[in-house]
Amino acid sequence: MLRIPAALVALSLLTAGGARGETTVQPVQVGQPAQVAATYGDYARASLEGYIRPAMGRFATDAARLPDAVQGACVDGDDSAREEFRAVYGATLASFARISFLRFGPLAEGNRLERLAFMPDARGVAQRQVRKILADRDPTAATAEQLAGKSVAVQGLTALQLVAFDDAGAVMLGGQGEDAGFACAYSLAIATNVATIAGELTRDWADPAGFSGELLGPGPERPRLKSEKEAAELIFNALVTGFVIVRDQDLLPALASGPDSAKPGRLPFARSGFTLAYLSAEIGGLAEALEAGGYERGLDSEGVWIPASLEFEFGNALKMLARLREPMRVTLAEPETHAGLSNVALVLKGLRDTVALNLAGSLNLSGGFNALDGD
Template sequence: MRRLLFAVLAVGAVTVQPAFATDYEPKLDNLIETYIKPQTSAFAETAAKLPAAVRAVCANGDAASVETFETVYSETLRDFAHIHFLRFGPLIDNDRLSRLAFLPDPRGITQRQIRKVLASKDKDALSATTLKDKSVAVQGLTALELLAFDKDSAVRLGQAGDDKAFTCGYALAISENLAAMAGEIAEGWQDPDGYSAVLLTAEGGNERFHTSKEALESVFNALVTGLIIARDQDVLPALGTGRDKAKATRFPFSRSGNSVVYLSGEMRGVQEALASLELMDLTPDDFTWIYNAVDFEFDNAVGLLETLEPPLRQSFEEGDAYDKVAVLAITLKSLRDTIALELAGALNLAGGFNALDGD
């Protein structure tokens, strides 16, 4: 469904090869211990609250339960955004990434398939055990958003109606499936014999990497891919070819009013993961300016987002919101180029990045 194009990463700066090979294992260990493990655990903790929030809003439907559901859903999206660029190991095993969120979805596949589930009252959608084997489009955060929120970003889950019992049962199965997957991802990274071992034993040679440099390049390319996705999949489609062609509904999670939360999470995730590698001491003095420049641009990107008024479905055509998002797209491209070309060149990292070519 998604086609990945492998593009050679052009190195924008030439550095002198060291006379000895650098062991990057400590840098990778920093990333795992100070970023990946805490962030995947945080995602598991927030996702674990979803089933109770769904049960409460379906049972009560009062203002308090609605607010709790909105908060838990938003926090789960935020924490998912913090890790979704880690496209290796536990996140992609068993197709978890697509099952957690079917993105991008320009053809509205999720909506069409959910309508069929609701129309047929498919019993397999009422249990996390059977739901996990169905189409990836009907079992993740994107599916839950369509069930739980209306077009005006208000919670409709739990409202009285002929399909309330089925819809609530389906939403509960989704939430339990999400919680299970988030827990599996966290456990996968906590496992000392899991993918962390693959990254940290490269110097001895393993089936995936021959050296720790190859392992670091794989991580580095995942960070760059995260920026490509944020710009090309999450921002540009909403901007369209001009202001008169803008489509705010193309922002990720626009229906629930969580586009700013998700986009900010993407930015902070890549920024903090890069910082956790602590690469400054391996960077030639002439290029250490890059770290401050990158942080400055990340802060600008998040700052732009924080000035937008959610939900973007209602506010995107007002004031200077469009112009701000256009600047955000430029900032994301600058960040991508600075990290993929200048910083990679300064660190003598080569390799490739996966650029997504839609569905």
């Protein structure tokens, strides 16, 4: 459906320390009808097998490297070990960004999403709670088992950013003294907790008797999904919500009314210098998920323009991000940078409307639902 240039889709992974090859689906030729019609069940299966399960597995693989990366930075304490931790942390963020919009099923259970990343956090709850843990050297935060029972704000990737990176984005792990030792123990507990949750997500999505069984086999007796159309709409509406998350939660609060009033601290992962990588991975993930769903096979004659339009706008958003530079905590105050990020927000609005209104209408899906506010 979409053929976003590989160099753009892989931007966040390159920033994080290495790109992976991506599997693409051959697009339908614009202006020609699809040869094989798809059912709503086909969309759900294609999304599950072509995107959801692989993306969850990728996240689990990257997150599994975090504990060793923390230990390496803490034990060796040299620049090479710290850079390795930075690369692994960045890769994990990028993989998480690609699943963060899938806010149903296993990710919605047990506060897993919030435990992995406490966002948005306009009131600075995580910072206050993490600082208190560090100041008190709270021993209950130094093991993954006990940390898992604490506030969701102190046990995920957002908390790890506060512990492992300083205000300038440098990795702080590996210092001397009791405070540094506790910071390492706390960081290792967070990393282990994140890896555990990521593994649970992969396991649960792979379980045919779990939520994926209901997604692929909905029916009147099921507790949540009564039909194939409901299953397809659940995934489709998660995609729509994904555009809202990136624009309304990640970008607009930070952009405010202009460069002079911008709040770069509100951008995701600005402290560690991974804002652009994270945003690129979020947008790239939405593009990949739309492609994997195979929605082009159900387009009516009035919707044949949609794949080319989406391809063009996704490419625009990723190109705009590629032209910006970190650290966004500094550069967002520059008029050109602020204008560039504002243009990304504008493109996201157009993408959301095309998917929620035009694509949904062509497929006869209820696509305008926003899970964040119920509209």
